Amino acid sequence: MELNADVKESDHKATRVQGGLNFRLNAKTSEKIAFAFLGLSVLIVVGFVLVILAYIVYNGYNAINIGFLTEMPRLMMTQGGIYPAIVGTLYLIIGSMTVALPVGVMVAIYLNEYAGETRTTWLIEMAINNLAGTPSVVFGLFGLALFVKYFGFGPSLLSSSLTLSLLILPVIIRATEEALLTVPKEYRESSLALGVSKWQTIRHVVLPAAIPGIVTGSVLSIGRVAGETAPILFTGVAYFLPRLPDSVYSQFMALPYHLFVLATAGTNIAKTRSIQYGTALVLLIIVLGLNLVAVLIRRHYRKKLKV
């Protein structure tokens, strides 16, 4: 495509410009065309983001009010609020983070501070990479087979939380590893030189310095948990429940699944549009709000490092 434009330009110019100069204009012109094309690509990408956000916000903000956030759904979910879905999502976040955060941080500490270049290390790295790339619906199947069936937890908050914790484990490990990497070697060395043991050094010097990075990673994975649907599909999420979950073995409602059901299989899809937009907006606000928090933490931390 660019080549053609190139040729055209040069033909055009050649009538006015003498031979030698012709070529330079050519390279300059093709540069301009290329840069315009690249700039346009970025605009398209940014455009996608803006259009999606604007559309959901524009259609959703009318639906949101205190009642929408605090009431149970009524009349076969065609009216009322999304309170149980919000609570369910909150429980999922708490449940999965309780497992994934400590495990993830421990794995990252091991990999960054202890592991040598052994086969086992390679194997662990490979496992993490592959967990990160495994489709979320496969995690759902695995959760069904292991937690729901094999361990007998049934479709429940527990099964779903555990499944989601596996999904976000790689995110937390990577974020923590990155944070640990930015802690200067001098900190470790000067602490060790004072006769402080390795673990004490990690606990009192390295980890505190890495906290902001760990928090960033955690916040991002909370966003992930709030938005994922496929892994909870067969492990405990419910279409509609009249009560809030009262134990880890209860089923639960969740925001993304609520949106999915209302938009594709609800009793009256057209009638619940406004609830759908509202739910989508609440979900977006939670997920992107968490992303924003992560960005702010990172920025704050970076500034501090510079000073």
Place this chain on the structure above:
Amino acid sequence: MLSRNYKEKTIEWTLFSVSVLTVVVLFLICLFLFRDGLLVFRDTSLMDFLTGKFWYPTSVNRQFGLLPLFFGSLIVTAGAIIFAVPLGIAAAIYISEIADPRIADFLKPFIEILAGIPSVVFGFFGLVVLVPIIQNNFNLPTGQTALTGSIMLGIMALPTIITISEDAISSVPSTLEQGSLALGATKWQTIYKVIVPAALSGISAAVMLGIGRAIGETMTLMMVTGNTAVIPSFPGGFLASVRTMTATIALEMGEVPQGSTHFHALFAVGSVLFIITFLINLIADSIKKRYQFKVD
């Protein structure tokens, strides 16, 4: 002294054991997927499963042929990659090489937002906005088509492709850029003749991971592709409904009796999906490794 050493050793050993847990999890995923998946072959032969042209899980004469689902995933992913790869790489080049650093800092959060939007929201947006557009523009009975899925999926794969390509491009040593500019090359000539080729393996890894992301996507596709399990024709299939492997699992798993052949067939589909993404990850990983070597 001794007790402190003992404590240190205990801690290291604990951390190590927890780390090995990740390998165990991966192993368990294989074990449980394959165990339940392989049971389908009590009723269906491996050949029938892999080369069967029909997915009729509930009819009297039930058939569990993978091909319609496999090609469904393939056509949607291919469509997504065809437009997301050039767009993503172009955006990555612009952000890392052309944009003023301040503008680049302004642009990057948009990519992060795109990465953060839940897939069900993408699906919802596709359903209420893109589906009617496609239906009206092409004058179709339904707008829930492979093309709709490809477009949404392409948008969703963009952040992966952009972020990883950008990393690869920015890690090309600036001495190469200077060398080229000093020879009187324009910035653009330098970009496409030196920088992009030097970053090519990193960019390929980005594309691989983008494909992995696309093949594994579930909710969005379930909401916008219509879920008809027939082998799509080409290229007309883009304007017809398709059903991907992921959507099949998500749609049907809720309704099958546990332990039935259908149940195991879905695990078999999940196993195939897992193997595909596993291979894609391995390839991406090895490409990236090679590339890091080169930069050193």
Place this chain on the structure above:
Amino acid sequence: MTEGIQNVSKPQIKVENLNLWYGEKQALKNVSMNIPKNSITALIGPSGCGKSTFIRCLNRMNDLINNCKIEGKVTIESDNIYGPDVDVVDLRKSVGMVFQKPNPFPMSIYDNVAYGPRIHGANRKDLDGIVEQALHSAAIWDEVSDRLKSPALSLSGGQQQRLCIARTLAVKPKIILFDEPTSALDPISTLRIEDLTMNLKKDYTIVIVTHNMQQAARISDYTGFFLMGELIEFGQTKQIFQNPREKSTEDYITGRFG
């Protein structure tokens, strides 16, 4: 300050009152210098003295640095290279540069040398000749003629640097800037490159930044001594080394300097 050899007849490069800032920090202070055609000019001085910054003003490589501000005038063959209608790309075509660390592109030996001519629109059938000649001139032809298609990165450091010189020559510049070209090389490779620069003098004007005073003394016709962003002394190499006018030049040359 620089009244040494300002009587050079028709300088090819003429620098007048050049000032340069990186943000707030002034890196070059009022530098003026005349460089004659077909000569080798060596720029010496302690690290951070501005000699590399200066040489990068001659092909405007400093344009790549974000907060870099330049004042003053640099004239090359009667064109002010900081003039409003100057095309930087054209400038760099006629003012080539060889860098401190060899930086061959990750492609074949042949493609490295052909890179410049190709982007400047050389005829495909002329390429082989151009490449061979450039490799000859850079005294590396004999070592690579039988493996032009192998990757440039498979060469040794010294060979890579001569390849980079060949790459520069293939564009047919008038002036070649060397930014400490031998600092990353072993002594034998260094000598080869020095011999090479002296041969190239016939056809090109050469400006070389070096931290190696013996090198400056061995190969250059003129020498400039920089200190803290200022050109302290500029003159014929013989004079600078045997009879420096400034105390600080003498201190540096005799090694009494930090």
